[in-house]
Amino acid sequence: MMWWIRLKALIIKELLAILRDPRGRLILVGPPILQLLVFSYAATLEVKNVDIVLLNQDSGAWSQELVNRIAGAPTFRGIERVGSSEALRARIDAQQAIAAVHIGPTFSRDIAAGRAADLQIILDGRRSNAAQIVAGYLNQIVNQLSADISAGRRGAGQTVIVVPRNWFNPNLIFQWFMVPNLVAAIALLIGLVVTALSIARERELGTFDQLMVSPLRTHEILIGKVIPPMIIGTFHMTIYILAAAFVFGVPLRGSLLMLYGSSIFYLLSVVGVGLFISALSMTQQQAILGAFLFMVPAMLLSGFATPIENMPDWLQPITYASPLRYFLVIVRGVFLKDLPLDEAVNNTLPLALIAFLTLAAAAWLFRRRME
Amino acid sequence: MSTEALVGTKETAPPTGRARRFTALVRKESLQVIRDPSSILIAFVLPLILLVIFGYGVSLDATHTRIGLVIEDATPITQDLAASFQASRYFAVATGRDRREFEEDLVLGRVRGIVVIPANFADVGAAGGSPQIQVIVDGSDPNTANFVQNYAQGVVGTWMAQRAAEIAMRPPPISVEQRFWFNPELASRNFLVPGSIAIVMTLVGTLLTSLVVAREWERGTMEAMMATPVTATELLAGKILPYFILGLASMSLCVLIAVFIFGVPFRGSVLALYALSASFLMPALGQGLLISAATKNQFLASQLALLSAFLPAFLLSGFLFEINSMPWIIRIVTTIVPARYLIPSLQSVFVAGDIWPMFLRSIAVMLTIGVVLFILAARSTRKRIG
Numbered sequence: 001m002m003w004w005i006r007l008k009a010l011i012i013k014e015l016l017a018i019l020r021d022p023r024g025r026l027i028l029v030g031p032p033i034l035q036l037l038v039f040s041y042a043a044t045l046e047v048k049n050v051d052i053v054l055l056n057q058d059s060g061a062w063s064q065e066l067v068n069r070i071a072g073a074p075t076f077r078g079i080e081r082v083g084s085s086e087a088l089r090a091r092i093d094a095q096q097a098i099a100a101v102h103i104g105p106t107f108s109r110d111i112a113a114g115r116a117a118d119l120q121i122i123l124d125g126r127r128s129n130a131a132q133i134v135a136g137y138l139n140q141i142v143n144q145l146s147a148d149i150s151a152g153r154r155g156a157g158q159t160v161i162v163v164p165r166n167w168f169n170p171n172l173i174f175q176w177f178m179v180p181n182l183v184a185a186i187a188l189l190i191g192l193v194v195t196a197l198s199i200a201r202e203r204e205l206g207t208f209d210q211l212m213v214s215p216l217r218t219h220e221i222l223i224g225k226v227i228p229p230m231i232i233g234t235f236h237m238t239i240y241i242l243a244a245a246f247v248f249g250v251p252l253r254g255s256l257l258m259l260y261g262s263s264i265f266y267l268l269s270v271v272g273v274g275l276f277i278s279a280l281s282m283t284q285q286q287a288i289l290g291a292f293l294f295m296v297p298a299m300l301l302s303g304f305a306t307p308i309e310n311m312p313d314w315l316q317p318i319t320y321a322s323p324l325r326y327f328l329v330i331v332r333g334v335f336l337k338d339l340p341l342d343e344a345v346n347n348t349l350p351l352a353l354i355a356f357l358t359l360a361a362a363a364w365l366f367r368r369r370m371e
Numbered sequence: 372m373s374t375e376a377l378v379g380t381k382e383t384a385p386p387t388g389r390a391r392r393f394t395a396l397v398r399k400e401s402l403q404v405i406r407d408p409s410s411i412l413i414a415f416v417l418p419l420i421l422l423v424i425f426g427y428g429v430s431l432d433a434t435h436t437r438i439g440l441v442i443e444d445a446t447p448i449t450q451d452l453a454a455s456f457q458a459s460r461y462f463a464v465a466t467g468r469d470r471r472e473f474e475e476d477l478v479l480g481r482v483r484g485i486v487v488i489p490a491n492f493a494d495v496g497a498a499g500g501s502p503q504i505q506v507i508v509d510g511s512d513p514n515t516a517n518f519v520q521n522y523a524q525g526v527v528g529t530w531m532a533q534r535a536a537e538i539a540m541r542p543p544p545i546s547v548e549q550r551f552w553f554n555p556e557l558a559s560r561n562f563l564v565p566g567s568i569a570i571v572m573t574l575v576g577t578l579l580t581s582l583v584v585a586r587e588w589e590r591g592t593m594e595a596m597m598a599t600p601v602t603a604t605e606l607l608a609g610k611i612l613p614y615f616i617l618g619l620a621s622m623s624l625c626v627l628i629a630v631f632i633f634g635v636p637f638r639g640s641v642l643a644l645y646a647l648s649a650s651f652l653m654p655a656l657g658q659g660l661l662i663s664a665a666t667k668n669q670f671l672a673s674q675l676a677l678l679s680a681f682l683p684a685f686l687l688s689g690f691l692f693e694i695n696s697m698p699w700i701i702r703i704v705t706t707i708v709p710a711r712y713l714i715p716s717l718q719s720v721f722v723a724g725d726i727w728p729m730f731l732r733s734i735a736v737m738l739t740i741g742v743v744l745f746i747l748a749a750r751s752t753r754k755r756i757g
Contacts, residue, residue, distance in 0.1 A: 125554025169510030
């Protein structure tokens with residue numbers, strides 16, 4: 001039982017090192033909650049409150065009809081009318097509007113005469129994602145008008161009604177997507193920095209040598225370093241899961257037990273990467289920057305903000321190295337989809353593998369440094 | 372450690388005035404930057420990784436989204452509609468006869484949507500009614516779900532217009548000409564790469580600076596410096612100058628790679644690029660100094676830099692997420708994020724050209740935020756000595 005007493009002392013010491021300082025306690029609890037609140041509302045790919053510019057050179061009824069329909073769409077916040085193409089260009093240049101609609105002088109006459117009426121839509125390609133979505137909205141409005149004009153004519157084609165059905169998230173609420181994502185991402189963020197610093201700090205302060213001459217064996221030191229960040233990580237995830245369910249109203253359709261079960265392996269893999277970085281670094285600064293060097297690509301290539309399937313084929317294999325990639329599937333799945341057990345296991349096994357490899361590598365570096 | 376050694380030599384050298392003191396200080400800080408591999412890592416290696424990821428990897432443009440297409444009854448008209456889906460460049464289509472074939476795939480994310488053309492489609496149409504098709508999407512990713520719904524609408528709309536034109540032998544009443552200015556090929560890298568340059572400068576300016584200065588506080592070398600004839604202003608200026616230059620060097624490297632390797636156009640002037648970047652580094656460095664002076668601890672400094680600089684530059688700057696779409700209270704928060712002013716201007720320097728009214732406004736705001744942060748940093752540094 002000696003080993004347990006030794007280990008327990010080390011774990012308590014590790015927890016104290018992080019939690020003793022009141023500012024340290026504050027920073028582990030306050031900002032992550034603030035982040036969840038701010039970022040879950042900020043990180044939205046929806047396009048709303050759009051300002052557009054209108055250059056209408058036509059005085060007929062059809063252009064008026066088109067303008068009314070655009071003004072009536074909830075996406076558009078302000079429509080500024082300008083008198084010249086120079087003014088239109090200036091608005092787009094300065095990003096005061098993301099799109100401009102230019103209606104030529106013969107628009108209504110052409111429609112009345114049955115000729116194809118020209119309409120120009122200009123979009124700001126600097127924000128190509130939002131611009132494409134806005135273009136989609138504008139085209140939908142124009143197509144509908146076009147269809148209504150055709151329906152008024154003889155011999156028009158039949159209309160096909162598209163019935164949308166959104167599974168798992170009927171109203172496509174963006175927070176239902178973002179909040180589970182953030183549960184996983186912030187656990188990575190905090191877990192990585194806390195662990196990466198743990199050995200580097202001791203090395204910088206010189207206490208690492210003291211640890212080495214203590215009766216603790218290498219694997220005991222490693223376990224002592226792994227458990228405290230796991231406790232902190234589990235605490236964070238619990239707060240986040242509670243917030244997701246009770247503050248944001250994200251439905252929890254799957255098994256909570258499965259979520260916690262796989263989160264152990266996720267946290268282990270995060271801590272493993274952190275310890276590996278820590279064992280490599282000589283100073284705290286190197287440890288933090290090293291953690292960053294891993295974290296940024298791990299987040300960007302995980303499917304967190306943009307789907308993996310949009311990435312080029314050669315890049316997709318690299319995403320397999322990011323623990324976040326697997327855990328995102330599990331968190332999103334458990335919250336919204338009632339993820340089947342075998343799929344959860346399929347995504348937990350790679351996490352266990354990452355954890356094993358990084359912890360083994362950290363232990364090896366440890367031992368090598370000792371000699 | 373190099374820091375202590377240099378401070379030591381500095382004390383033995385005769386203090387012959389302000390310029391000499393300052394040069395020595397800058398030299399010491401520069402050596403510290405160059406000798407630590409991690410600053411090189413963050414200033415030159417991370418930018419490369421970021422550029423590659425943003426240049427090739429992260430793309431919001433969904434092309435070839437996998438969907439399942441269910442044709443419950445194969446008739447000429449349903450085959451014609453199905454062919455339109457198969458021809459669309461937005462979809463990679465797998466066809467089936469029953470929606471149950473794809474339901475599990477949808478749960479597991481193997482397809483992003485199921486389009487169902489029901490058995491009565493042709494009959495309803497022949498009877499003069501309006502036939503329906505169903506588009507089922509995976510709402511757990513709302514952005515992709517929206518794209519699939521919109522693209523499916525688009526495919527059906529185009530198909531209807533074609534059939535109407537064939538029947539009526541007339542062109543559709545309105546023909547839309549759509550133009551994307553500045554970026555006609557809609558390459559998302561053209562706006563992501565300028566944004567990632569802002570993130571790189573945030574990392575160098577705020578994270579790196581706050582860590583280095585916090586370490587000096589932790590070790591007590593900052594107090595040692597204060598005991599020398601160096602004034603607080605000189606001390607802070609001497610600290611940030613090397614990081615200012617490092618930030619600009621890192622930015623220059625990014626621009627060269629962006630332009631010559633990724634082929635991002637550069638239509639503005641070099642003057643505008645440096646004026647904007649230099650103005651941005653002011654608030655970034657000011658924030659780094661303030662964080663280190665307020666925490667005096669590397670762990671806390673790194674956490675604060677992460678929370679108050681890196682994540683806002685990433686999420687609240689309009690880089691990936693549209694500021695206009697955020698709730699008003701968060702829109703107010705974004706007004707104090709310096710990256711929010713840099714990113715649209717940098718995007719313009721790259722793809723649009725010099726738009727000085729916009730640039731000058733951004734520069735003015737960034738410098739103002741910078742001055743406020745410097746005053747706060749200088750105050751919390753001075754308070755410490757008293």
